[in-house]
Amino acid sequence: MSDERLYAVVMAGGSGTRFWPASRRARPKQFLPIAGDRPMVAETCARLAGLVPLERVLVVTSGDLAGEVRAALPELPAANLLVEPVGRNTAPCVALAALEIARRDPEAVQLVLPADHVIEPAEAFRASLRAAAAEARRAGRLVTLGVRPTFPATGYGYIEVGDVLARHGAHEAHDVLRFVEKPDEARAREFLAAGTFLWNAGVFVYTTAAVLAALREHAPDILAPLEAAGRATGLEEVYPALRAAPFDVAVMEPSRARSVLPIDYAWNDVGAWTSLPEVLPLDADGNCVAGGGALVAEGARDNVVFAGPGELVALVDVEGLVVVRAGDAMLVCPKDRAQDVRRVVERLQREAPDKL
Amino acid sequence: MSDERLYAVVMAGGSGTRFWPASRRARPKQFLPIAGDRPMVAETCARLAGLVPLERVLVVTSGDLAGEVRAALPELPAANLLVEPVGRNTAPCVALAALEIARRDPEAVQLVLPADHVIEPAEAFRASLRAAAAEARRAGRLVTLGVRPTFPATGYGYIEVGDVLARHGAHEAHDVLRFVEKPDEARAREFLAAGTFLWNAGVFVYTTAAVLAALREHAPDILAPLEAAGRATGLEEVYPALRAAPFDVAVMEPSRARSVLPIDYAWNDVGAWTSLPEVLPLDADGNCVAGGGALVAEGARDNVVFAGPGELVALVDVEGLVVVRAGDAMLVCPKDRAQDVRRVVERLQREAPDKL
Numbered sequence: 001m002s003d004e005r006l007y008a009v010v011m012a013g014g015s016g017t018r019f020w021p022a023s024r025r026a027r028p029k030q031f032l033p034i035a036g037d038r039p040m041v042a043e044t045c046a047r048l049a050g051l052v053p054l055e056r057v058l059v060v061t062s063g064d065l066a067g068e069v070r071a072a073l074p075e076l077p078a079a080n081l082l083v084e085p086v087g088r089n090t091a092p093c094v095a096l097a098a099l100e101i102a103r104r105d106p107e108a109v110q111l112v113l114p115a116d117h118v119i120e121p122a123e124a125f126r127a128s129l130r131a132a133a134a135e136a137r138r139a140g141r142l143v144t145l146g147v148r149p150t151f152p153a154t155g156y157g158y159i160e161v162g163d164v165l166a167r168h169g170a171h172e173a174h175d176v177l178r179f180v181e182k183p184d185e186a187r188a189r190e191f192l193a194a195g196t197f198l199w200n201a202g203v204f205v206y207t208t209a210a211v212l213a214a215l216r217e218h219a220p221d222i223l224a225p226l227e228a229a230g231r232a233t234g235l236e237e238v239y240p241a242l243r244a245a246p247f248d249v250a251v252m253e254p255s256r257a258r259s260v261l262p263i264d265y266a267w268n269d270v271g272a273w274t275s276l277p278e279v280l281p282l283d284a285d286g287n288c289v290a291g292g293g294a295l296v297a298e299g300a301r302d303n304v305v306f307a308g309p310g311e312l313v314a315l316v317d318v319e320g321l322v323v324v325r326a327g328d329a330m331l332v333c334p335k336d337r338a339q340d341v342r343r344v345v346e347r348l349q350r351e352a353p354d355k356l
Numbered sequence: 357m358s359d360e361r362l363y364a365v366v367m368a369g370g371s372g373t374r375f376w377p378a379s380r381r382a383r384p385k386q387f388l389p390i391a392g393d394r395p396m397v398a399e400t401c402a403r404l405a406g407l408v409p410l411e412r413v414l415v416v417t418s419g420d421l422a423g424e425v426r427a428a429l430p431e432l433p434a435a436n437l438l439v440e441p442v443g444r445n446t447a448p449c450v451a452l453a454a455l456e457i458a459r460r461d462p463e464a465v466q467l468v469l470p471a472d473h474v475i476e477p478a479e480a481f482r483a484s485l486r487a488a489a490a491e492a493r494r495a496g497r498l499v500t501l502g503v504r505p506t507f508p509a510t511g512y513g514y515i516e517v518g519d520v521l522a523r524h525g526a527h528e529a530h531d532v533l534r535f536v537e538k539p540d541e542a543r544a545r546e547f548l549a550a551g552t553f554l555w556n557a558g559v560f561v562y563t564t565a566a567v568l569a570a571l572r573e574h575a576p577d578i579l580a581p582l583e584a585a586g587r588a589t590g591l592e593e594v595y596p597a598l599r600a601a602p603f604d605v606a607v608m609e610p611s612r613a614r615s616v617l618p619i620d621y622a623w624n625d626v627g628a629w630t631s632l633p634e635v636l637p638l639d640a641d642g643n644c645v646a647g648g649g650a651l652v653a654e655g656a657r658d659n660v661v662f663a664g665p666g667e668l669v670a671l672v673d674v675e676g677l678v679v680v681r682a683g684d685a686m687l688v689c690p691k692d693r694a695q696d697v698r699r700v701v702e703r704l705q706r707e708a709p710d711k712l
Contacts, residue, residue: 021670294708298699307686312711314377314700316689318677323688325681330663332679332688333672343654344670352650355668 006133007108008052009097012041012061012069012115013087017345017356018272018338021329022291022306025356030115031068034270034290034306035279039072041115047122051129052111058082058100059115060093085239091215091250092242094204095222098211109133110211112204112247118268118279119201128263131171132205138166141257142214143173143205146198148264152188155271157181157200157248159260168261176258179248198260201267204247210257218254219245273322274335276304287315293325304335329355362489363464364408365453368397368417368425368471369443373701373712374628374694377685378647378662381712386471387424390646390662391626391635395428397471403478407485408467414438414456415471416449441595447571447606448598450560451578454567465489466567468560468603474624474635475557484619487524488561494522497613498570499529499561502554504620508544511627513537513556513604515616524617532614535604554616556604557623566613574610575601629678630691632660643671649681660691685711 015028023029030041038046045057054075060082061069069081082096094112101108111129119125132143146159162175179200183191191197206214215223222245225238243250252258268279280288286302289295293307300315306324307313313323322338324331333341348355371384379385386397394402401413410431416438417425425437438452450468457464467485475481488499502515518531535556539547547553562570571579578601581594599606608614624635636644642658645651649663656671663669663681671679678694680687689697704711 021668296700296703296707298696298703299693310684312377312685312708314685314687314689314697316687316696316700317693318688318690321674321688323686325686328666329668329670330679330681330686331670331672332674332677333670334674337655337673340654340672341670344652344672347652347654351652352668 003051003130005105005108006052006056006129007101007105007110008045008048008057009094009101009110009112010041010044010057010059010115011090011093011112012059013065013084013093014114014116015062015087017342019324020341020345020356021331022324022326024327026064027068028065028116029270031065031072033292034116035118035268035276037292039068040118040270041069042072044113044115044117045073045076047119047125048111048129049122051126054080058097060084060097062087085236088239088242088244090247091219091245092222092226092239094211094247094251095215095219095226098208098215099223099226102208102212106208108208109136110204110206110208114202114269116270117202118266118270120266124263124265127169128171128261129203129205131168131173132203132259132261134168135166135171135173135259135261136206136210138168139173139257139259140207140210141259142210142252142255143259143261144176144252145201145203145205146260146262147201147267148262149192149197149199152185152192153199154182154185154188156269158183158191158197159200161196161198161260161262165259171261171263173259173261176252176260179253198262199267200248201263202248202269204252211251214251214255214257219243219250222250273304273306273324273338276306277302289313291326302335359407359486361461361464362408362412362485363457363461363466364401364404364413365450365457365466365468366397366400366413366415366471367446367449367468368415369421369440369449370470370472371418371443373698375680376697376701376712377687378680378682380683382420383424384421384472385626387421387428389648390472391474391624391632393648395424396474396626397425398428400469400471400473401429401432403475403481404467404485405478407482410436414453416440416453418443441592444595444598444600446603447575447601448578448582448595450567450603450607451571451575451582454564454571455579455582458564458568462564464564465492466560466562466564470558470625472626473558474622474626476622480619480621483525484527484617485559485561487527487529488559488615488617490524491522491527491529491615491617492562492566494524495529495613495615496563496566497615498566498608498611499615499617500532500608501557501559501561502616502618503557503623504618505548505553505555508541508548509555510538510541510544512625514539514547514553515556517552517554517616517618521615527617527619529615529617532608532616535609554618555623557619558604558625560603560608567607570607570611570613575599575606578606629660629662629680629694632662633658645669647682658691 158180160177292309293311516533648665649667
């Protein structure tokens with residue numbers, strides 16, 4: 001299959017508070033240079049270089065984030081920015097993009113990617129996407145990538161793999177036995193020991209026909225209103241009423257025709273500040289810095305820093321802290337209490353909502 | 357004696373790195389709102405309200421800080437800003453101001469104050485200055501204020517008091533037996549136990565005649581070139597060659613005619629970030645914030661924060677930190693290691709001098 005039939009869908013509508021104060025309502029994580037010099041959404045598109053040019057990349061986001069997409073991806077054709085009137089999780093997002101691609105090329109294979117994950121090396125990832133596209137076309141299946149676990153993670157969903165269905169170059173396509181929600185520690189250890197469970201990387205690959213058929217079967221309440229509305233007309237009316245459901249749960253889980261390709265290079269969903277040491281270079285004392293700023297560390301160990309270009313953070317004799325400087329706000333917190341940042345965010349929602 | 361004969365000299369030429377990154381070369385501590393809403397030099401002048409109006413306040417600083425003085429004290433008459441071509445410690449500064457005041461009012465009593473100390477209540481301080489002025493005029497002595505120690509401080513110089521020489525209202529003027537440099541812990545404990553030692557507050561009060569006589573006797577190498585140079589002409593030539601000596605050491609110590617007035621209200625030289633809890637209100641968890649910024653603390657205790665107006669610092673579950681946000685730089689450091697900040701400053705002198 002020629003690459004010209006590949007379209008990519010980058011899901012860039014997410015929001016969240018785990019990267020406050022660097023991420024705000026108006027600029028969530030995917031628009032920040034969390035794990036590189038460019039915003040994560042730009043890194044995600046750059047990772048496709050040589051496989052899918054921007055002309056065939058659709059970026060889906062919400063209306064209040066459209067400006068951030070344009071700023072991060074100035075080369076993206078205007079028609080390739082799909083704006084959701086409101087966020088409704090990933091199933092409506094996937095359906096919206098699937099219908100748009102169907103209009104452009106009914107024979108296309110669609111690669112669906114989160115905007116805010118780190119996956120590398122990019123060349124290996126592109127090879128996996130090519131293999132997944134081949135599997136999608138071969139079997140008409142919904143294909144996903146599964147990351148071989150390296151530790152008993154409790155923060156990721158898992159995929160249990162079945163028999164090998166086909167080989168595509170160096171990749172094996174397995175049947176999917178089931179999707180499993182985030183497990184507790186004990187089950188995560190069982191999964192790791194069993195060797196037949198993979199992390200769900202949130203990447204989906206399928207032909208246009210396959211995804212529309214699956215949506216029609218498992219999520220007609222989402223697909224039908226979008227088909228009726230067309231791309232621009234009436235989206236405002238139908239979208240708010242759509243079921244807010246993840247594509248995994250609404251479509252992948254109930255489907256029977258699913259393949260998974262195991263991959264074993266670096267993947268990280270960068271779910272929190274504490275993920276940064278996994279995706280950034282560390283200095284000799286285990287400190288890392290994101291965002292383009294400079295770190296001067298004296299006797300400081302294992303800290304995670306975020307600061308903007310031209311900004312300087314000096315850490316003296318501190319250990320295991322998250323230190324974030326962003327706009328008019330900053331945060332200092334121990335790494336192992338980073339989840340408590342939501343307490344600050346909750347207080348700000350009441351006391352100083354302009355800081356969110 | 358009428359208050360009209362009182363002149364104040366505010367010494368605002370100091371520099372230092374202990375308040376980096378809030379203080380920079382171009383804006384040392386006395387120009388920051390470290391312990392109030394206004395720059396410390398403005399608070400120092402405000403403390404004189406009702407005793408010495410700005411028309412009789414001289415501010416001495418170095419050429420590169422003159423703009424900061426004007427910004428902090430827009431009402432200060434231009435002729436009252438004395439600019440030292442280079443800093444030469446306090447003896448030349450005192451001599452320069454003494455000569456200028458001698459030209460304006462040879463009968464004046466001069467009150468010499470550091471620009472960057474906290475002393476309160478202001479009313480009590482003004483009463484002490486009035487008493488010191490009375491003592492200066494009565495005896496023709498060099499008068500100083502001595503703070504009754506409340507703990508065995510090793511960071512301050514001490515004054516050993518002798519007999520009572522006179523009473524001025526509620527104040528006693530004592531003879532000064534000797535000045536003592538910063539003691540070690542054991543001697544500081546002895547001083548505290550003895551009850552006859554006071555902290556040297558760095559405040560001097562004397563008649564114009566007395567200080568010029570003392571300078572002529574003990575520091576002719578400083579006074580004579582300044583007298584020869586006149587106020588503006590030739591200062592550039594003579595100043596760099598002057599001996600850089602503290603007034604205490606060069607003049608007060610060798611003098612015989614010295615009085616000290618004990619005071620027992622709050623005085624603090626705010627020598628480091630760790631002094632801030634002594635001069636600022638604390639929240640219920642012992643945190644304090646200076647600089648006009650906002651602090652949101654969740655489970656955070658005993659931290660010292662500096663941030664500018666409109667800025668927000670969120671601290672979650674951290675304890676005993678100094679957290680400073682200033683311009684394009686920030687610092688995070690345990691309070692008990694605040695002296696190690698100089699290591700950062702030394703590195704920046706080599707690597708990024710624009711951040712100093």
